[in-house]
Amino acid sequence: MRQDHLVTSKQLSRADVEAVLDRAAEIDADPGAVADRHAGSLLGLLFFEPSTRTKMSFEAAIKRLGGDTVDMGAVDASSVTKGESLADTVRVAAGYADALVLRHPRQGAATMAGEFVNVPLINAGDGAGHHPSQTLLDLYTIQENAGLDDLTIGIMGDLKYGRTVHSLSYALTNFEADQHFISPESLQLPREVVYDLHLEGATVREHEGYEAILPSLDVLYVTRIQRERFPDENEYQQVAGEYRIDADALEAAEDDLTVMHPLPRVDEIAPDVDDTDHAAYFEQAHNGVPVRMALLDMLLGDGDE
């Protein structure tokens, strides 16, 4: 397999992360300097699941680098409905594009796809697995707001199925970060993720409520608890309510607490938080463009081969 696929954040060293974030900061400061850098490059978009932010920000990123996209389009309008395998779809798409972005409902899809293509492939979500480009923009946002070392972060919500959570927690093991995981018992981190975090020497601290830990946090990373994870509406409402924050709840936090969310949110962060200095989730979403520009710039290389 090529070494320049980005499949999981586990493959990223501290130096790799820093290289992308440094490049993203350069691009952020002067986007015009790279406006034609990848003129003629085509990015293949293979989204087997719906996406708004990830897909739009990859499109914006390649276009702001002077390139363009070729898009498989919605699954129901593609040859996937004719029963084509993912392996065949990606091999064909690799012939049309200089790099590929893949989102697929099955875990391990990007690992497998990477074995079949000879252009760089970025995993933009494989089921409950990984979402490493989201992690890079999360890390960029944390760096800008709180710094990546000497960091105390609370990660809250659906930790079991949340791929952004899995990817972020792996990547944070490269830094001096104290990670606290806040969720109902039924949505705790998968044991595979805990296993990996332990392998990296990280301490996994799990909490069922945020109140006790909130005052010591530099960053609170909130994720959505999905209705479909619960057998009935009442249970969902009760559980989800315990992991909802609003401006009142944040009174207990440090003034410089940064609140993040990969979006979309439903009601886990009340709109009254938007107007506080804590809110960084829209900035986080905007950071998707410079960070993905940096990532594409590095994967496509200097020569645009």
Added chain:
Amino acid sequence: MGMSENGDDASHQLRVSKIHNGTVIDHVRAGQALNVLAILGIDGGDGESVSVGMNVPSDRLARKDIVKVEGRELSQDEVDVLSLIAPDATINIVREYDVVEKHRVERPDAVSGVLSCPNSGCITTADEPVTSRFEVLKDGVRCGYCGTIVREGIADQIDT
């Protein structure tokens, strides 16, 4: 083999006859003998002579299973898979009633194409041209695609 052949009252004890040419798989974890046969694809259908001892007293394991197969020597692939469910097993190759080779199984770093992933959301369980791959951990195996760790019931995941 240190089995019951040398007992004073051998007629009341388990008696497993010696084999002429073949393999004795000893020190199999109690309860795994039938899985060992399943892995090796041995169901007696080829007419080979097969003896199975289950829950036999053992010095090394409190209770062990033992499998004797006449006319069959194991390949490395077979030993690799065997090692996943019977990590303490010893393999004795018998020729002309003598044990000519005796070795412990060694766990490989990885196995390909012998286990299927229990995660129904894993790409390897879809209709894709991909061979399953598992990393062998100290106490289980891990899917090389979705990362699922299997500790219990590995034998259930063996592709037959």
